[in-house]
Structure formats: structure tokens, C-alpha cells
Amino acid sequence: MVKVLEMQGITKQFPRVLANDRIDFDVNQGEIHALVGENGSGKSTLMNILYGLYHADAGDIYVRGEKVQINEPRAAIDLKIGMVFQHFMLVEPLTVAENIVLGSEVRRGPFLDYKRAAEEVERLSAEYGLSIDPHAKISDLSVGLQQRVEILKALYRGAEILILDEPTAVLTPQEVDELMEVMRNLRDKGTSIVFITHKIREVLAVSDRVTVLRRGKKVGTKKTSETNEQDLAEMMVGRVVLLQVDKTPAEPGEEVLAVQSARVRDKLGTLRVNDVSLTIRSGEVLGIAGVEGNGQQELVEAIVGLTRIESGQIIFNGVDITGWSPLRIKQAGLGYVPEDRHKRGLILDYSLADNLVLGLHSEPPFIKRLGIRDDKAVQDNAERMVEEYDIRPPLPNQLVKRFSGGNQQKVVVAREFTRNPELLICSQPTRGVDIGAIEFIHEQVISQRDQGAAVLLVSAELDEILSLSDRIAVMYNGKIVTVMPAHEATEHKLGFLMLGGNLEDYQGEGGNNSVR
């Protein structure tokens, strides 16, 4: 077996955080090597070092047997190392082809040979089965397609060692399957892949070996065939993890939220939510299942006041809140965990403490007389949250952008959950968080429910919908196709409905369920 990559004794100290502590890591030619571990365990840091974005304090890197210095991305690219980042690195107003060739352009003198660039992209996309329109603008693409562009970007540069940093976190289940197919395909053509994920299922499905990190240290490397779900979970978290949520049956109370015949259009004027009505009562979780992009996000944003609804009404605790500002709705008792933590949930250049009071910053106890901010209260609040939600590292004054992806998610959850909102809307609440944290967030959702909150849960993870919801609505093409009690739902049935199937046509597992 040829080792294409060997990292030895990699150490990286950030101010007050030892992100990598003498880590050894190697990748064989043509293998998929999964890299897993809790949020903040140092996975992205290790890979950023390999890609030349961060500089290790100690340790050696060998590529194809030779010791190398990788001080900047250019050097990594020259060594045929490619990376798809956890948060994409795409220039939105540019086209797919322009993004793919950027930095290694096809030239005609000083000019960009755009035609050849586009042809090159078409050739690559045909070769690897990653179909894409080279002339589309990045900003018009779905996340799944954007990721395809990122992968093509690496392949275009001739990557033989491909790093995928949590590529599945933002994908729909179908897209995940497609991606895994692409990965196998690449492996069979000789590419070596480092695959970072939080989902053990994916590790078991696609990888050849797996390495686990915990708090900056390597726990171990195993052959995937010689391990299992429970074993990996324990290695990651360091204790036994409950992979099941246990909850008591719901005891629904008063109706808290009622959406009546809501219609919402997006910026381009397309009807995204088409005559949707639903109700949620206190003490119950309503899950919305659906393939992403079927109007879930628009519906949620309309309820929380971020988009205007064209017609229909939103009633919160008997009051018509249609057209209210997001702040006012929030103050009326809404907690909201948005789908995109970077765009909606956080101000990346603010500190952890400041982010933890966003939206509450103008209310006591964070404000003193004369409207002056009470720094001590903000600080105390942060310390409490850090403790309670296990946000790592526990540094209230650190800028939020310096936290790992999963810990950023915990910041949003902590802020929205602690006020015990009457209505709690969670969009993809566990995106990018580790299994320990998923377990924790799930427990929190149920405990909010038990304390009487009405919970609306939108998730692309069917597991999550099935294990948390009391009732499940399926959304397809802007409409709620059906609402059923959770005990009547199965993954298979939901999958069928999500793709546009009719409930009457459903013939059960193993039946002939063609979607018309």
C-alpha cells in the first residue's frame, strides 16, 4: 500500500487553544479516509495546515514520500492537494467556469479564454458525472450545486489528494447519496480522499479507514470494516452516547401558532409558499419534512417576519402578527434557530458574549438605566451559557468566527433556547454539530416542548424529524401535502411523499410506489 500523505506530530496552538496536539495522520493511495471527532476537535485545523492556510507550530508533512513545506495554498495546489471547505470559497457574482479556473486560468495572452474554460468544465463534469452549467452564476445555484463546483474546482487543478471538509452537512439525503457515489468513483480512479463528517452512517457507508480526534488529540485510526456505530460514537465523545431520543407522549395544550392560507413569493416573484395552513399547540413538536427548496425556508421566514407574506394570516397566541417586524415578533415570545447560521444567526465579527445577547440586547437585564449596556450582565450571561451548552473553547470574548462550525451552531441554539420561548422555530438545528451535541440539542428541544413551548421543526434529516416530532407535515412544491401523527410515519413513507407522491397511492414498503 502506497502512502500518498503522511502528517507526523502536527501541533497547532491558537491563543489559549491547543487545536492540534502531536497528530499523526496518513492516507493511502486510492482510499477514502474518514476524519471524525467532536466540534472543535481540530479536524478543520489539521486540514487547513495541510492546505497551507494555517501554519503548524511543529510536525512534518510528507507527500508521496517526500518531505514538503506547505506555506501557502499555491504550494498545496502544486502538490496536487485540493480542498473543499466547510464554508464554501466561491465568488458569487462570477460564473461557474470563472470560479473553477480562477488562479489557474486558461489563457490566450493576457486574456481569459472563457470559451475553452467552459469546455474544460464541461469535459470534467462529463468525466466525473458532476453535471453543471458552466455559464450559471454561483449566486443562482443551490448549495448542492455549489458544492459540485467546489469539487470540480479541485479536480480541475488535478487534485490527487482531495480534502472534503463536512461536505454532507448542507446536502439533502439524495444529494448525499450522489456525493458518496462520486467519491467512490473518484477513489476507483485513484484519487485519495479525506472525508470529514459528523455522521457515522456516512463513515460506515463510504470510508476505508477512519481516524478519530478528540480535543486536539488523535484517539486512533481503525479500518472501517473493523468498527461499528456504537464503537465510533464512543471514541468520538469519550462516553456512551444515546443514539435514540427518549421522550414521553406529547400533552398538547392551547393553540399557539396558526398559519392561515399563507402565500409567499421570493425576490424573483416565484410563488414559493402556496396556500399553506397549519397550527401548532403548546407542548407539541410539529416537524416539516421535505426536500430542501420546497418552500420550507420561505414559510419559516414569513412566520418570523423576515419576508412579507402576499396573502393569508399568521396568528400567534390569538394575535394577528402578520406584517410585524422580526424584533417585535421575537419580543412577543419567539425563539428562532435559522437555517444559515452565518447569514442569519450570528455576527461573525462580534464576540461570543455579544452574539449571545443579539436581539435581547435592548432588554433588561442587559441594559441599565439611560439605555446603557450592562457589560457585566452580558459577560455573566455568556459564562452561564458557555457552561450550560458546553461551548468550546469557553472564551466569551473570542470572536465568533474563530469558533468551529459546530460550536457556532451551539451559540445560536443557546441564545434562542434559554429565554424559554412560547414558540420555537428550528430550521436544521443540528446542521454541522457532532453527535454529542445533537443528543444535547435534541434533549433541549424536547425539554422546551415539555415546558409548554410550541415547536416547529424543519429538517432535511428524516431521522431527526421522526425522532422529535409529534406530528409530521410533508411539504412539496410550496404546499403542505399531508399532516400525520408521528407514529403513522416511516422514513420510507415520508420519502415517498417528499418526492411528490400521493398518500392514497402509497402501498407501503416493498409496494410498487411510483411517483406520478
Added chain:
Amino acid sequence: MWDVLALLVNTSVFAAAFRMATPLIFAALGGILSERSGVVNIALEGMMLTGAFTAVFVTYHTGMPWVGVLGAMAAGALMGLLHAVVCIRYRANQVVSGTALNIFAGGLTVFLLRFFFNIAGTSPAVNVIPDITIPVLNRIPWIGKILGRQNPLVYLALVSVVVVHIVLFKTVWGLRLRSVGEHPRAADTVGVNVYRIRYVAVALSGALAGIGGSYLSIAHLSRFSENMTAGRGFIALAAMIFGKWTPLGALGACLFFGYADALQMRLQNLGIPVQFVQMLPYVLTMIALAGFIGQAVAPKASGEPYVKEG
């Protein structure tokens, strides 16, 4: 009434519009290059002023106005480099740096005027770049009257618009420049040197603004006078925004402002209150800035220093 209407379509007003637009076009192109690379440049005004002075200074000593233009470019580029060092290397606030440069340029040119020419207010007259006639063009009806005979710098401005357009949208360097101004980290991860592109762009920005200044002092007029740019750098900035950070759009906006300026001078002759007419370009600018340009499309990273992490 008919006087006014006749004036609106008068070829000599259009010809004047091109002349008034020329310094704006150079400066606006400079602004576009700088902001597209991610560096806000409100120092265009100061760069123009420095260029205007240097053009006169060099022409005075060499007798050759084209050498004066080169001098203006060099002076503008130097100012640009200064701005670049402060903003890129020292990551200072770009608006503060720009403002400081404007004040600095105002003081410096006044000082140099006294130091070298021993006079306050206005420099001695120097040779100017003479107007030229373009053979075929000048015989085309109507257009010939407007563009048939103009200053070479007017033509150069129009050519520069096309050149900058091609550089930005057709060359490899332009692609990298735009990516650096939108998402510097993404550019960095594919091996593009963010800092180098920004330095070059801001220096070029200064050089272009410098030419714009030289037009004022050795083409339009034949001498330098204190603060002779009179806010044109800011109008150019508005034109850049009006034109959505594109050379062709900015050209349209500059011609529009130039037209308003040209009209303003004629309207004064017709007995409409001077102050009111002089307000015109500024009012239009404010309307433009207040959102008539539609959605803001500024380069996303414009104004933000790029810091490598780790």
C-alpha cells in the same frame, strides 16, 4: 422657453459635456479599479489635485505638456501607493485614510505652489495640450460637431473606458481583481496573491485620477489654482456608483454629470439664478446615491482589509 429647449440639444452643449466629463471619467475609472479590488478610494479628489499640480509643475520646467501628463500619472500613482500601504499593510480604515489623503493633497499643493512658484492662488500659465481635429469624424453631421474637434485627453478618456472594460472583464488579471474584491479568502485559497493585486489596482487608480487632474490644469485651463478640482473627485465617485462599478455605466454617468455641468454654464447666461443651477449636479448626485441606481451592487469585500488567519 424655446431658448432653453434649443439649448438642451445644442451641439456645443454636448461638446462641452464631453469636456466637462473627461476628468470625471478618468477618476471614475480609477475608483472602479480600486473598489473592484476591495479598497475604497475616496482619495480620488486628492489624487486629481496632486495630478493637476504636478502636470503644471512638470510642464513649466520641460515645456512639454505630455510629459506633464506623465508626471501627473506618476504623482497620482504615488498617492495611490501611499493609500495602499496604509490600507493594505497597516489595515487602517480606508475612509479615514482617503480623507486624510484629501486633506494632505489640499495642503501639499498649496505649499508647493508657494514654494516653487513663490505665489499664492494661481500658478503662472504653461503650455497646454492643444485640441485636435479628427479627419473623417469631423465631417459626419451632428456627431462631427460634438466629437470632431476635441482635446486629445477627451479621446484618451473614451479609449480608457474601453480599455478598462476589457481589462476588467476579459483578462485573467481582471478576473482575479474582481474575485479579490468580492471574496479575498476564496481568491487566496486558489493561490491568487490578494495583496499584490490590491497594490497594483490602487496605484493604477491613482495614476488614472492623476490624468484626470492634469486635464483640468494643462488642457482645460493652462494653470494650476488652489483646490481647482472643486469636488470633482467626489462626483466621480458618485458616477462610479451610478454606473454600478462598471466602466461603461460610469461613462454614462460622467457624461450625464458633464452635460448637467455644461448646461449649468449656459443656463446662467439665460438669467436663471446661478446658485440654483450650480446645485444641479450635486442634487442629481444625491438622487443617484439615494437609491435610484437600484440594488446596491458594491464589490462585497470593498472596504475590508484582508487578514490571513493562523
